[in-house]
Amino acid sequence: MKNKLIELACIIDDDDIYINLIRRIIETKKLCENLIVFKNGKQSLDYFESLLQNSNEDKVPDIILIDLNMPIMDGWEFIEQFTKIKNRFNKLITLYIVSSSINPVDIDRAKSLNTIKDYLVKPIVINQLETIFDISA
Template sequence: MNKKLIELACIIDDDDIYINLVKRVIETKKLCENLIIFKNGKQSIDYFEELLLNLKEDKIPDIIFIDLNMPVMDGWEFIEHFTKIKNKFNKLITLYIVSSSINPVDIDRAKSLNSIEGYLVKPIIINELENIFKSA
């Protein structure tokens, strides 16, 4: 039986095709036990703030994949809000930006943020995704 590498992962993205592809890869390769999905940054920030209020540490993801371009609250806004609260959790949470943007301004901005582990360009490569889960 394959050991699950990560207990809980999170995808914050409004692209259903991307979500379904990554979800299928994660399930097929057994990269994590559970997966939570949000369609925008606001939904996910609401979720994390609720966890803080109720101290539900077991519902905190080990790794988060965030898109930059989404409705309601984009990835940059999410990162700004999340950075303010993430240290209140007693858990290391790794953030990756996954975007279709190849704009050097976005990539440089992401590299300048200590809270971002990496910047991945869509479409994500399966081996790249596996390596991220293995190193987390």
């Protein structure tokens, strides 16, 4: 049986091919109602800070899929800054790192952070997405 549908998910990644693939899977499998995409951590952090300023909790995603290697502000920098503001939202926001890095240093660092639910290595597969969106039986 399916659980409640995720209202809003967020992808923070600069890889257009990955974004299009994940978007297509999410839409085809109906994993969430809406999806927002940012090309780097700075764009997404600006978005979250504006939500706080405008008290707009409706546009806060339930799930964030974040890449580590991006221009302007990478995933680590975003996570560091987001951790400082995340508790100001009245909502549980679950962060997953989705990266092509198989470096044990990155994986261990991610696993040491309470903010990160899991570290997934690209390419991500449908079953992983279904698990993340908690609809697989």
